[in-house]
Amino acid sequence: xxxxxxxxxxxxxxxxxxxxxxxxxxxxxxxxxxxxxxxxxxxxxxxxxxxxxxxxxxxxxxxxxxxxxxxxxxxxxxxxxxxxxxxxxxxxxxxxxxxxxxxxxxxxxxxxxxxxxxxxxxxxxxxxxxxxxxxxxxxxxxxxxxxxxxxxxxxxxxxxxxxxxxxxxxxxxxxxxxxxxxxxxxxxxxxxxxxxxxxxxxxxxxxxxxxxxxxxxxxxxxxxxxxxxxxxxxxxxxxxxxxxxxxxxxxxxxxxxxxxxxxxxxxxxxxxxxxxxxxxx
Numbered sequence: 001x002x003x004x005x006x007x008x009x010x011x012x013x014x015x016x017x018x019x020x021x022x023x024x025x026x027x028x029x030x031x032x033x034x035x036x037x038x039x040x041x042x043x044x045x046x047x048x049x050x051x052x053x054x055x056x057x058x059x060x061x062x063x064x065x066x067x068x069x070x071x072x073x074x075x076x077x078x079x080x081x082x083x084x085x086x087x088x089x090x091x092x093x094x095x096x097x098x099x100x101x102x103x104x105x106x107x108x109x110x111x112x113x114x115x116x117x118x119x120x121x122x123x124x125x126x127x128x129x130x131x132x133x134x135x136x137x138x139x140x141x142x143x144x145x146x147x148x149x150x151x152x153x154x155x156x157x158x159x160x161x162x163x164x165x166x167x168x169x170x171x172x173x174x175x176x177x178x179x180x181x182x183x184x185x186x187x188x189x190x191x192x193x194x195x196x197x198x199x200x201x202x203x204x205x206x207x208x209x210x211x212x213x214x215x216x217x218x219x220x221x222x223x224x225x226x227x228x229x230x231x232x233x234x235x236x237x238x239x240x241x242x243x244x245x246x247x248x249x250x251x252x253x254x255x256x257x258x259x260x261x262x263x264x265x266x267x268x269x270x271x272x273x274x275x276x277x278x279x280x281x
Contacts, residue, residue, distance in 0.1 A: 004037045009030075009084050029077045030077050033077070033078040033081065046087065047086075049079075062261050102237075104234040114172065116222075118175075127141070131232035131236075132236055133167060135254050136233070142192050146180050146193055147189060164253050192206055237265055240254075241269055
């Protein structure tokens, strides 16, 4: 039986005297949490939801097109279910005051992260380039192969549900192209892009959400800049808006269902009012 199976929790709710109608609503809300948990956590892992995990889950829900009120209901049920499993909900903000963090990296922060990664770990360096250049979701990392990239005037990342154009610094573009070409050999081309050979285990190890999160968390403490999948994705979306890309197009490229959620990124963009006025002439 899977750790995240709802059956025992549902029996617990019935034992508390909660009505069948209410329980069905809880099951509907929790299906999002169950899917997210199964993507992010091992079944035998002690479940701790930190503020960072909560924000990542909120972003996951937002990408599914859920409105703010529904997200709060899901979070409330998710918290209760986490406690039922014996886990810990160690977030900094209450559910009722949850804010969807859309803040991107500044160029200075992004360069600091990438320069540090280039010195310390090249594989994570290339991963960070892909994260900020294409705004991919954490669960999509394992789906990226050397053949997923199309090299035209713009570099595209071709995923199952969408084709994503890159917004990338020129020096990072050269490094990424060289890396992809090295991984396009007969031996490696059919493997996910982000794998490495472990001599001790004598096998290829895949970079995934779990081990990347741990690595980024540790590096964040060293350089004093928060490193998360969400902030890389925020940076990509914000850069698209800065370039004047239509919101419907941005939604298509990023796989976001809610246009309203994209509007919230505008507060991080400086607007030149004089240039805006010129558009009216």
